[in-house]
Amino acid sequence: MIHLMIFLPLLGSLLLFAFPRQWREEVAGFFAALTLGLGLLIWRGGGAELFSINWVPALGVTYSVELGGASLALALVTAFMTLVAVVYAARRVENPGTMLSLVLAMETGLLGIFAARDLVLFYVFFEDALIPALLMLAIYGGPARMRALVKFGAYTLFGSLLMLLSIIGVKYYGGSPTFALSDLVQHPVEGPAQTWLYLGFLAAMAVKLPLWPLHAWLPDFHEQNHASGVPDVMGTLYKVGGYGLFVFALPLFPDASLALRPVLMGLAAFTALYAAWIAFRQTNWKRLLAYAGLSHMGIVALGIFSLNETATVGALYLLAFQNVYTGALFLAVGMLQERVGSLDTRVGGVMTQAGALGGLTMSLWFASIAVPGLAGFVGEFSVLLGAYQVAPWLTFVAGLSTIAAAAYALTAFQTTFWQGRPPGGVRVADLRQTEWLVLGVPLAVAILFGVYSAPALNLIQPAVRGVLSTLGGT
């Protein structure tokens, strides 16, 4: 079943072109829903066990996949947001066949990333998620997409190739027979080599996460993507970075992560504050959201680098649900752009004519700036609580970003949705049909998991304990 869940979207994306043009939306929706359904079935069954066969025996590359704990939570969120994106894209993007196909192809890459328990397999899925993202940008992107594209591609590959070298090194220096995670953990690399390999690994994850100073691709990437926000929902690749650090980097490089903890936590805290500061100055909604996401990822990184249980649980919680509300916000921005014709944050007065759009956007922003009772709060609070026990001052610095978040989010919201409507502005329609679902369901999820966090915590907590126990636990 787990293989079906991973490869079903890819199958759908290839089959999509076999269907007549007017059915493609339904077919894509069917595949996305089926994938989510499979994910829920796996959840009900208590996760999918580790499945491992040799892929390239001569190289020691295995096909090992497992969906349980944190990876299942992230996979479910990905499947859910894919469905939302498909439903939205079907209505919003004209002639959506190619876009839907790319969305589904990317889902396979992302699910594969979360399921992979073999380093080379992880790398393969890691890069595979990149190709549809690049194509979305190329086909649907804005006028300056070539620059954004090259930047995005170059940054990502720069990191991942260093990671590839680290992957080779981990197996070679550790003397493990295969690249499967379980084998690698039993054959750890000792001494200074571990630090160097960790740095190579970190390069890839820091680009995806992204961590200052490797974040420069992110705002351009989001700004140049199609205005509907659909590619952004899929392209919120940064969930991959934090996850990769947690699943692979911590168990494989325990000493190095302990040794580098202060530096990395400092970088993370700086990223959080720095991004929030820049977000404050943005006048383009997409850039604003990109920087807001970057700021949140700083908090996630802070939690993971702290090696503290509470903080790591919080980081993964944030990672999972940040995708829900930030993704929905990207779609909300797409709706705004459809109505007003601009992504500027100083449109003014949209609320008077499109109350529901404004209300839902604001509620989603509340989730994003960690208002209690919404999913964002659980994550951010746990991170700050846990990290405080490790590095109080750095946590204080990072904590400032939550204040900054309220400032940038509410300012932008105020200038767009409230204030006076400029004279001569077009009449703004309110939410229609499926748009209610597209924004409402993610919000409902954010509320549900803000109030009742047990189901997600039950998935994440054991996984975190398992990983941190290998470190000797702090």
Place this chain on the structure above:
Amino acid sequence: MLTPPDVALAPLLPILLVLAGAVASTVLGFHLPRRTLTYLNLALLVLSGLSMALLWSGPGEVPATSFGGGLQADNVAILLGLTLLVGSVMTLLVSLDTAFRARVSFPEFDAMLMYAVTGTLLIAFSGDLIVMLIGLEIMSLSSYVLATLQDSRRAEESGLKYFLLGSAGSAVLIYGLAFVYGATGSLGYAGIAQAAAGLNPGNLALLVGGALLMLAGFAFKVALAPFHQWTPDVYSGAPTSVSLFLSTVVKVAAFAGMLRVFGGALQNAPGWAGVLQILIAATLIIGNAAALFQPNFKRMLAYSAVAHTGFLAMTLLGTPEVGGSALSYYLLVYTLMTAAALAIVAALQRTEAGMEISDLRGLYYRHPAYAAALAVCLASLAGLPPFAGFFGKYLAFQAAFQNGYVWLSVLAALASVAALVYYLRPAMLLFMPDRTPAREYAHGQRTPTTLTVALGVVGVTVLGILPNLWYGWVSNPGIWQALAGR
């Protein structure tokens, strides 16, 4: 007392079949149309491949040899030989469509091509330096002619440049060969490998000198920097089907020779590896940096061929077991993806100068299949999984890394980032919507070319998802231990 020479026909058969095609094209060219000859040659190439498969020696079997070990049909030779045949078949298929437009559609083209293939097979099957050299010269001389065959100033210029630099390279190589003979008293790979183990210092210096001269000679042939300068001009000046041949088959053959000489005969000789790693570093930097700034797509592919030389040569730094298997996997993949990409250029270009990168904009909306195929080739060239180029690059990194060349691996990783940028630009332009009139040759999409492209794309995808299909064969360490012959 005279002993009759040791001539066994079985290991010669694959070469003789190709030679028969060359002779037939020369003689029958007066009576038969060129297309008939091309079909005949294709059939002979396939037959040659089949005869190679029959020569495959299982575990424990002694490979067939001829001329007292001067020619050996061991599994290495067969693996490399099959790769050479794949490239040759793809060249011939493309030439069926484009030779007429390129004004090289006469039997001599086929004859020269088949002579060149004969030479490349001789290199792959060589058991001593003389056979290797004969093969190399047959290959080179035919390629000089192929590059000049088209009646145009650009082709003449590129052919002359190729000839002058190529013969200088050959001269250096022969000089090195003489040194090696002088130092070891043997021309056979096995003999050299044996003698290299215990040499007195004077002879050792001679051996090192010879190895370095041979390295320089080979560097000319495979286009390692700083001996690469002929490549972009020749590849972009020659007709595209010829560029395809030169950048795949000829390069594979030159690497086969390098593998035989440096991986086998001179494996224990000191010195050459240190120089080679500097050459590789220079190639990676120069090749990738220069490709970044090419506005012409065909020229960019030429520089990308130079850059790939750097990655390919990294495998020579590994141990024969790791490096040899990596090289033979990579060479097949490289042949498939480069040949498919150049086949598309050959089909869609308006003139033999190739196409500008900006001309590719929106190709997806005009020739969807070719555009998607080209994108796959470019992704594979860039080393993105799940295409086979990824495993090729991975194996090359691994071979160098495990033998202690860590800094070179890091440099190669950084060079790959530059590579991604120049492969990405055309690949993404293909998909960008475009409203200007098409700038490519409208009737280029034809069955044989499509077949070639499909062969390349399917091969690259299948070998990427299931690398074991080919790597399982080449990774058997047993076949690499006998690289130098016995």
